[in-house]
Amino acid sequence: MTIRERRFSRDGLTPFQRFYLIFFALTVLSPLIPMIIASFAFRWFWPDLLPSEWWASARHTLTQPIGWDYVFSPYSRLFTAIRNTLVIGFSVTLLCLAISLPAARVLAREKFRAKGLVEFFLLTPLIVPEVAIGLGVLLIFIQLGLAGSFVGIVLAHLIPTVPYAIRVLTSVFQNLSTDYEEQAMVLGANPLKTFWHITLPMIFPGIMAGGLFVFLVSSNVFLLTFFVGRGQVETLPTLLFTKVSSGGVLDPVTAGITLITMLPGIILLLITERFIREEVFAKGFSG
Amino acid sequence: MELPKANPIKHLPQARRRWLGRFRIALMLAPAMAVLVVLYLGALVLAFLQSLGYAPLYQINTFPTLHYYQDLFSSTGFWQSVFYTFYYALIPTFVGLILSIYLALTLRKRFALKRLFQYVYKLPLMIPYLVGVSLTILLFSNGGIIARVLHLIGIIDNPVEFPRILYDHSGLGIMIVYIWKQVPFMTLIIYSVLLGLGPESEEAATTLGANPWQTFWYVTLPQIMPGIITGTAIVFAFNFGSFETPFILGGGFPNTLPVEAWRAFDDPEPARRLGAMAIVMVISVVSGGLLYLYIAWYRRFEKRRGRV
Amino acid sequence: MTELKIVNLTKRFDDSVVVDNVSITVEPGRLVALLGPSGCGKTTTLRMIAGLTVPTDGDIQFSGQSVLQQPPERRNIGMVFQRYVLFPHMSVAQNVGFGLFIRGISKTEIQRRVREMLEIVQLEHLEKRFPSQLSGGQQQRVAIARTLVTNPQILLMDEPLSNLDAKLREEMRTFIKELQQRLNITTLFVTHDQVEAMELADQVGVMFKGKLVQFGIPEEVFNHPHNSRVADFMGATNLIRGKIVRQEAGGIQLNISAGDLLVQSPGSHALGTEVIATIRPEHIDIVETEPLDKHVGNRFKGTIEQVVYFGGSVSYQVEASGLNLKVLERSTRMMTVGQEVILRLNPQKLWIFPEQA
Amino acid sequence: MTELKIVNLTKRFDDSVVVDNVSITVEPGRLVALLGPSGCGKTTTLRMIAGLTVPTDGDIQFSGQSVLQQPPERRNIGMVFQRYVLFPHMSVAQNVGFGLFIRGISKTEIQRRVREMLEIVQLEHLEKRFPSQLSGGQQQRVAIARTLVTNPQILLMDEPLSNLDAKLREEMRTFIKELQQRLNITTLFVTHDQVEAMELADQVGVMFKGKLVQFGIPEEVFNHPHNSRVADFMGATNLIRGKIVRQEAGGIQLNISAGDLLVQSPGSHALGTEVIATIRPEHIDIVETEPLDKHVGNRFKGTIEQVVYFGGSVSYQVEASGLNLKVLERSTRMMTVGQEVILRLNPQKLWIFPEQA
């Protein structure tokens, strides 16, 4: 850009906007630094900005693993929690997509009586608080013997995820003109083949976006897991809850687990940013 | 009398298709509906029955009784809880909305490192609230990083002098977590609506003589309203029903309704658990009702303006 | 070759009748254009033939056989959509081969026939490309190839050119004309562009609000519209009101504001009937100076009121004793505003129809 | 009335030059059309004039005053966008009144002027409607009304008709022409449709790849293209290669495949230069029988190879000793394929330009 373009253009940032972006980036990123420091601390008392003794120098003086040694030891149950989080997340994603796809397709394409009612009902879980659902679901699951089981948690996670999935997928189907499917039918494809060869590949990015969203919600949900899991199934959020709910200072283990808990989200973000297209969201949430 | 010419062949496929179609719609909706009806609606119904005194699980059956609601409404703690619940839910929604709108508008500009920033700003969206809680504890507690920095530069002497942000009824810590986590969410929604809008209508306003502020106020804002409504509705509903953040960072009794519900449910005394269900019902009805009114109001507003 | 016949076809959506008792026969190997303004039910008619929409009433027959009971994938028709509708996740070759692939034809056979088809549409060099990498005209040609590769018995085209720009549209028009003639495939072609219909069709059907208003060969429809709506739609904007004063072998004598008008239009009308005569702008001659045979034909003195230069042609607005006529000429000469001229309205090019409410 | 002058205007995006050193002057009250294929930089030029895009180089002057430093909202221009861009949340009246409202004008005054403007665009009965309830043409008229109500000094229109269908487009063309002449507003009109440019413009600028290739009155540009790209773009598809063999007062003599060709085109060329001669299809005459003055003018014997009926006109493809020429005639007579004819190429309508690499 020439100087003139920079001077007159409104495409660029104003100084305040520049400051705002930097401030925002800092609020997101800068807490990570003390968190990393905290995870490597051993003695870190007021008012020191840096620990007076580090994990590395203290770890061999004790009989039990501390700090990162503990985090990565089997005693922390971290890997169990990660595994559970992933297994639950993927199961929820698959199941949720499987039941949301047909519903979304119907909602996007068909007209029928009570459609408005169905749509409204499918979205209300978004606005009814998790505690309300959680306590009730727990009561049901206790009766069904599903409390504290994986299946129970997966089913419970469907409640907050199905509305999102349906919303996103409905907009995906709405964006997909029926022309393609009709063209395929005219070319001789029966409905099943049409779905497999045309519809599915074409909505794949949308499915990915929806799936990601579902996975994200599932891996972030604490309360339902906590209620329904009854302490028997530990995921990253419940593990972290145990650590931070005491209200004390952040010890190195908690700091470490906090950092690890961020990882799935960061990895997901890195590999999938291109799928979380703003456009998909636009349709999903502006209606 | 002349019989109407029957033409069954011609009308048969049509009739069959329509019937099949109706059946197909029901079939395709069934799985999702079933899950939600059984789990979600079932949960609410069960909670409702319990709140009315029907709980064979605890060998209690005084159905129907409004006793638990009466107890609830007559305690002052409950009304304080209601106040705090609203307070902690509304302020971050509102503040977050303003921050999000500005961030979304800023994001449309061209700037260096924009791609990178697109990743950075979405980060809080991707990680659990508890991580936000954890970060907040580290930074904002009385002996936390910020207090230490203030000490270093000589503003405070002792952690006691640092303003209480956590574990306090001011709820600042709770709101910080909410805002930190929700601004990216609302930004994403508003930004995506803005992208769908394109710059054209704003440019049109500009060529008609509107300055940037007028353009925003009269042209951009009304058009991103749908995004704002959905975003704030979801965020408010979430905050209203959020548990872990006020549970950990809140100031203790009286805390938000969800925390009170949890406390009551956690009580070994079964009768108190039924009280929890009464709280739960209040939360659901208030949150659902409010959002219904909000959206209905918005619909009417839009209808008056000829949209919808 | 297949004959396409639709009989009393009707489609009702909710309460509105979108296609109203339409009957058309497309003879084997012929191309019929369905012409009409936006929303008149053209697409709906086509979709019913394809089986994508179920008719409320009436029948559709391919070579005399009703196909109402067959789902679209079994009707063996080809349909080209307005917006090409290429499958974005498939290459050109895959798009073209899709219909064959679905029929379980062997890979080598598919390859052979796809290549053959791409040669016909002159896109053999692009077979590896994806739709997003093609221009509009190329996309449309792929869409046509994809449709034709399965040897459909009927070809349906729904405004296939309306998304192309002017230049491309003309090229594709020629291309489609040639192709259809070469393959001799029974075709129903939907458009809202008269020129397109005229150029391509063996016969033209004009639809208004779900009804088939006129059906015939292009010149007939073009020059002899059934009513003023058709006339207007076909671009015959010169409508002259008059009353029939005489009727004889040589033609019909009208009394119009500017005097008398002789029309050589068939049909018989009662004397005194109020009618509308129409003549296309390009069928009016402008004579600069009074010719010798002063009293022959329909001549009117007029003044040029507006000149619009269209490049190849010039359009004049001429006011002639109460008549306001539009005249279109090749731009080999240019007249100026205010110039006095004489208009000659060829009686054979004039056409009358009853005045409407 | 304001004069619009752009001087050496250049815009670079990243590394590509999108508008390259373009200079145009639009005289007060005149309408200039900027014509060019998609992506040639027309919109960018307009946006720079409006202030929506900052030029890399060059100047923009309104009545001699540079406006570069003024933000768009202070330039007092009116801009009509390709996709209307009405504010969906405002009624027609609110849309039209927006520019006045922004200027803080009183409510009653706004109401008066909006009503006045809506009368001009003949939409007074729709003022309460919302954009989504209007047809394309109505929307475009609202967009124009909205733009004009503030009395802009310059009017910029970016392909305002390209989203309308053929019939509407023609109507709107006339409407815009009349309006612009009535209001006498300096206008720059962008289009990729030659006919539109010809019909509307006082002067036409042709752009290719960011460069202004030709600028002049419509007839000039239409009949005398500077090079074959312009010729092709303007629809003059008959390109005849030849070599200059003689040059005299009466014209230039070319040697072409079919014999000799006389061209009365200005400019001097070296003998032996390879050139291209062009003539528009509508400027070629077809003579059915050999006329009396046998040796006068450029005459070539040919055979009709294809006949396409376009309604008002007929297009013939004629092969004449190696030349393949397209001829467009009014459809007052019809010739048939295979018929032998004589083509007459009017030397005054022929035009030559150097052959390009």
Add this chain to the structure above:
Amino acid sequence: QQAKGNPVAEKFRSDFLAGKLTWNDVLTEAKKEGQVNWYHWGGSTELNTWIDQVVKPELAKFGIALKTFRVNDTRNAVDLVIADNASGKGLGMGSVDAIWINGENFYTLGTQNLLFGPFADKLPNSKNFFFDPKEPRSKLNTSDFGYPTNLQEVPWSGEEYTCYIDTARLKPADAPKTFQDLETWLRKTPGRFTYIKPPDFNGNTFVEEVMYAFNAGGPEPFQKRAKDLGLRNFIQATKGGFEFLKRIDPFLLGGGGRDGVRGNPIYPNSPDALQTLLVNGQIDMGCEFGKYNAAIQIKNGRFPPTVQNIIFPQKDMISNKNYIAIPSNSPNPAAALVLANVVSGIDNQFSKLSQIGYPLGIDPGRLSAADQEAAAKASLPLPGITLAQLGDNAVPDTNSSLVKVLEGIWQEYIERQSGKPLEQIIADSWNTQVK
């Protein structure tokens, strides 16, 4: 009303309780069961690690896989037992084999008849405990918060409510020794102390100690069941204590610092939160369960080395034991018995003491002299005080039927600052909690 269990497990129980089985039979049965689900409070990384490091391999030797469930609150495990039972899952069918438990939760299981049965004296390692009711030292083994254990749980750890100070700011000599001292000190230096908020049991215990100290009769009436004590006596016993708590409320951390001016007193929610306040220098003194707590925290870097224990309040330091209980619907009852036996073994008790500072649950009086010496050696040095001092000042816990009542009074009178007269608050709480 226990749900019916599966026949195999039921037969095992009746045989075992009838003394028909040898310990080897139990081991065989346990090996068949193959695993054991132990629910315990999981808030201590040291304990979690120790269980995984020590108990797990120990059980593996018997062919039993130890699965531990780290619950946030023991109540969750109790709920699970209740829910399982309610849905008809009896012995051999539930999900909880063993719970680390005491007080109210045990009381809940006991009153609902959801315990496996009197097994404690039938374990080989029961030799390490006094169970004979005539022996006064058996009291902590047979009575849990005043509720008889009936041998349905076996002790595995003991604790004492202990306070600590940071000597960097408060010299041991200046540290309060009684609650009167505490008040004087607080009025001099307001804000330097606070206690954990009830209903956390650490908070309850502080309140209980205050009650003991301000009751003329000392701890004695608080050992009685509510029904036996009576409301009138209860008011008598608690009034002074609560008035004291009310008096110091404005002088606690954040409390305003003057009589009649209530600021925003901070009652931390948990021991962790309390420790944070101490480490940040916001308070100089704190109290919680854990004889060895300060020592361990110093060792693990959480406390600065300047922290020391003090004896406070003299003669009123509550001491108790906690236990392993087996619920009536334990899916692996034999393995649960083996677990209970293993953790009450001498070696494991010593290891627990030395490695993570959890005091012995077994009775030193039942150990050989050599073992007693080893125990002394195994225990960590206490900063500032001695084990003997702790023993001298120990008093028993409050009866579990009274705990809720105290909790309710505290919440109403202190936390919610109710304007009602104290006696009425006490009566109200009594009436809602005592059935």
